[in-house]
Amino acid sequence: MDWLEEIALRDRVQIHEILGRKVVGEITTDPRLGRADKLKRVKEQVRRWRFPRLAETEDAIRVKIQALKLHPGVRVSVPAGLEGGRLQIEISAASHRELKQLMTRLSEALEKTEVKEIFALLSGASSEQDRN
Amino acid sequence: MKPFKPEEVIVEQGSEQSPIWHNLRHALADVPFRVVESGSLLSVRAASTNDGFGDAKRRLYLTKHKGDFFKKCPGSEGQVCCNYFVINFASNCPMDCSYCYLQEYLSGNAELKVFSNVGDLIDEADRTLSKHRNVFFRIGTGEITDSLALEPYTGMVGELIPYFAEQPNVLLELKTKSDCVDSLLRFDPKGRIVVAWSMNPQKVIDRDEHFTASLKERLGAARRCQEAGYRLGFHFDPMIEYPGWETDYQAMIEEIFLTIDWRRLAWVSMGVLRDTPGLKRAMRERFPQTQLLTGEQVLCPDGKLRYFQPLRVTMYRKMVQWMRGVAPTVKIYLCMETREVWEQVFGYAPFCEKELGNQMAPSL
Numbered sequence: 001m002d003w004l005e006e007i008a009l010r011d012r013v014q015i016h017e018i019l020g021r022k023v024v025g026e027i028t029t030d031p032r033l034g035r036a037d038k039l040k041r042v043k044e045q046v047r048r049w050r051f052p053r054l055a056e057t058e059d060a061i062r063v064k065i066q067a068l069k070l071h072p073g074v075r076v077s078v079p080a081g082l083e084g085g086r087l088q089i090e091i092s093a094a095s096h097r098e099l100k101q102l103m104t105r106l107s108e109a110l111e112k113t114e115v116k117e118i119f120a121l122l123s124g125a126s127s128e129q130d131r132n
Numbered sequence: 133m134k135p136f137k138p139e140e141v142i143v144e145q146g147s148e149q150s151p152i153w154h155n156l157r158h159a160l161a162d163v164p165f166r167v168v169e170s171g172s173l174l175s176v177r178a179a180s181t182n183d184g185f186g187d188a189k190r191r192l193y194l195t196k197h198k199g200d201f202f203k204k205c206p207g208s209e210g211q212v213c214c215n216y217f218v219i220n221f222a223s224n225c226p227m228d229c230s231y232c233y234l235q236e237y238l239s240g241n242a243e244l245k246v247f248s249n250v251g252d253l254i255d256e257a258d259r260t261l262s263k264h265r266n267v268f269f270r271i272g273t274g275e276i277t278d279s280l281a282l283e284p285y286t287g288m289v290g291e292l293i294p295y296f297a298e299q300p301n302v303l304l305e306l307k308t309k310s311d312c313v314d315s316l317l318r319f320d321p322k323g324r325i326v327v328a329w330s331m332n333p334q335k336v337i338d339r340d341e342h343f344t345a346s347l348k349e350r351l352g353a354a355r356r357c358q359e360a361g362y363r364l365g366f367h368f369d370p371m372i373e374y375p376g377w378e379t380d381y382q383a384m385i386e387e388i389f390l391t392i393d394w395r396r397l398a399w400v401s402m403g404v405l406r407d408t409p410g411l412k413r414a415m416r417e418r419f420p421q422t423q424l425l426t427g428e429q430v431l432c433p434d435g436k437l438r439y440f441q442p443l444r445v446t447m448y449r450k451m452v453q454w455m456r457g458v459a460p461t462v463k464i465y466l467c468m469e470t471r472e473v474w475e476q477v478f479g480y481a482p483f484c485e486k487e488l489g490n491q492m493a494p495s496l
Contacts, residue, residue, distance in 0.1 A: 005416075010426035051428045054440045081430030082441050085472045123476040124442035124449065 003050040018049065057082065061121050064114040073102050074109075078122065085122045087115075133311050133345035136226035136281060138163060138192035138244070145170045147194045147248035155287035156194065156246075183418060185235055188242035189226055192282070197221075197247035202256050205275065210434050211468045213488070216270055221253060221288050222246045222277040227309060230340040230422045231370055231405060234276060235414040246282060250291045261299050271296075274307030280327075281310040290315050297322040303398065305365060309344035311353035317360045326398045327357045328365030331388065333380035336372050340422060347384065351391045358392050369403035369467055371447055373427055373439055378450060385454045394459035402451055403467035404444045405429070406436045434468075441473065448477045 004015045011018075018024075027033065027041045048055040058078070065076050075090040089106070093099035109115070141163055147153055148167060157165065197220075205216040223245040224238055234242075247253070261269060273279040273289075283289050289306060296304040297320065305326040306316075313327065334347045345353070358364050366388065371381070405424060407415065409431075416425060429437040438444060452464060465488060466474060474481035482488035 006426045009421070010423065051430075051440075053443060054428050054430070057440075057442055081432075083430060083432050084470070085441055085445075085476060122442060124444075124446035 003046050007046070007049050018046070054082065057121055061118055064118050064121070067114045068109045068112060070109055071102055071105050073098065074106050078118075082122060085119075087118060087122070133349050134343065135284060135312075136343065138190065138226075138285075140191045141165045142191055142193045143167045144193070144195040144248075147196060150194075150248035150250070151291055152246060152248045152250060152286050152288060153194060155290075156192075156285055159285040159287075185239060185242045185414070185418065186228065189224060189228065189244050191244065192285075193243050193245040194248050195245055196249045197252070200256065201247075201253040202260055202271075205272070211470055216272055218275040219253060219257065219271055219273050220247075220276050221250065221273060221292070222282060222286075224276065225278045226281050227278055227344050228342040229309075229344070230342070230415055230419040231407060231411075231424055233407070233411055235418065236408060236411040238276065239414065246286050246288065250288065254292070254295050257295070261302060265301055267301060269302050270305065271302060272305040272307055274305070274328075278308050278310060279306035280308040280312040280316075283310075283312045283315055287315065290319070293319045293321065293325055297324045299324060303363070305398075307365075307367065309341060309350065311345040311349040313353045313357050316357060316362065321360075321362050323361075323363065326363040326365045327354070328367060328398075329354055330367045330369060331384065332368075332370075332372065333377075333384045335380055340372070340419075340424060347387070351388060354392055358396060363396065363398040364392060365398045365400065367401045367403075367467070368451060369401055370405035371402060371444075371451070372405055372424065373443065373447060374423060377447075381451065382454045385451070386458060389455070389458040394462050397459070397462050399463045399465065400455065401465050401467045402448055403469070404439050404447060406438055406468060408436055412437070436468070441476075445473060445476045448473070452477065 004018055007013070007018055008015050023045055024042055027038055027045065030038070033041065061078055061082075068076065070076060073092045075092070077088045077090070079086065079088065091099065091102050091106070093102055138160070141156055141160060143153060143165055145167055201219050201221065203218050203220070205213075205218050224234055224242055225232070226244060257271075273292075280289065292304070293316070296302055302324055303326055304324060305328050307328045307330065309330050316325075316327065319325075329350045331347070331350065332341060337344060337347060354364055368381075371377075405427060407424075407429070412425065415422060428440055428443060430440045432438050439447070448466065455462060455464060466477065469477075471481040
């Protein structure tokens with residue numbers, strides 16, 4: 001509710017106008033979604049409206065992580081709200097051999113430009129350049 | 133700046149005849165004074181409207197402070213600290229900034245108070261400073277009040293400057309959003325007193341720094357203080373992000389650094405808008421239309437809300453770039469930020485609070 005009020009204050013609209021937007025209607029009328037999923041998706045959409053640049057930065061980071069094409073045993077993530085500026089890497093291996101293979105593939109992935117670009121996004125550098 | 137004038141001065145028994153009382157009587161001859169018994173100060177409260185915190189600023193209370201005056205700045209967990217100390221000679225502030233953290237911190241104790249026992253304050257400070265002569269102390273007086281907004285009436289700072297100006301291991305910082313510097317100009321600060329202004333573009337001052345001096349008034353006061361021998365400081369805190377902020381902040385920096393001699397600045401600090409969920413509730417209640425409620429702030433590990441890190445690092449970097457363009461060697465530090473943010477902005481972070489604190493010590 002706070003988010004809706006803050007969007008309304010920022011954009012000088014009424015809350016019912018926000019909830020009446022097309023994308024909300026598409027979620028709430030989607031027959032494939034259960035009630036809980038609908039609520040979750042509406043909440044996520046409201047979050048993206050409330051924090052547009054944060055969402056844009058998170059999306060850009062997500063795209064770059066996907067571009068690394070990592071093995072499912074390697075999970076790369078960033079903290080909630082991007083606070084801390086750190087990349088978190090989680091490796092799950094069932095054997096020494098698998099671990100070595102995953103580390104080798106991770107090491108290869110780290111050579112891709114996307115990794116530097118992720119750190120640039122975390123430190124605000126790329127957002128500046130994009131705006132300029 | 134429209135000077136604040138209390139509707140009434142409530143004096144706790146035992147505070148009459150203090151130097152502060154005499155100053156108040158002289159400066160506020162047309163304001164009613166009432167003496168109340170010791171311990172019953174707060175039984176005399178302003179008639180309540182819906183804004184209890186605002187009501188509490190309408191009267192001025194003169195009382196003895198019963199705890200410690202001299203404290204370490206509490207800082208914030210996990211943030212780089214600058215080894216600052218604080219002296220609280222008053223509580224609350226006659227100004228009314230939308231973002232003021234006192235709305236939460238003093239919500240149950242909001243009465244505008246000045247402490248009459250300035251002698252105890254000086255004695256306490258002297259015990260610490262003389263015991264640790266090989267330690268440099270940077271002491272501020274604006275943690276829970278504005279250091280100078282009440283000065284035309286209380287003369288408090290005028291009682292403190294003669295003492296602190298003689299201490300070899302101190303810089304006393306008087307942080308303010310006012311232009312109430314007239315009484316300071318008759319003192320010789322001897323290089324020990326820093327008068328510092330919290331600064332924001334006029335647009336921010338108009339929207340959210342109610343009853344404070346304008347940017348021009350603050351700058352005019354700063355120049356006068358510098359000409360009288362005071363060191364100056366500037367605190368770009370809180371920095372507010374809004375459409376067009378870059379233009380306004382860059383113009384403000386250029387105006388500031390053209391007005392004063394930046395080579396004699398003691399320090400400059402930066403900090404983005406910080407609040408807590410509790411403070412946001414208070415802001416929403418008292419200032420429901422403020423756009424400060426709409427920034428892209430996230431909850432940080434220390435419990436404070438700040439603009440998300442890439443955004444605020446971008447803001448800090450731009451400010452540093454603009455300042456370096458007009459004042460290449462001015463000392464800039466961040467307030468209440470993590471090592472990671474320091475490293476992203478400056479390429480390094482202080483090793484410890486003493487390192488940062490000592491960087492502020494004047495070269496002797």
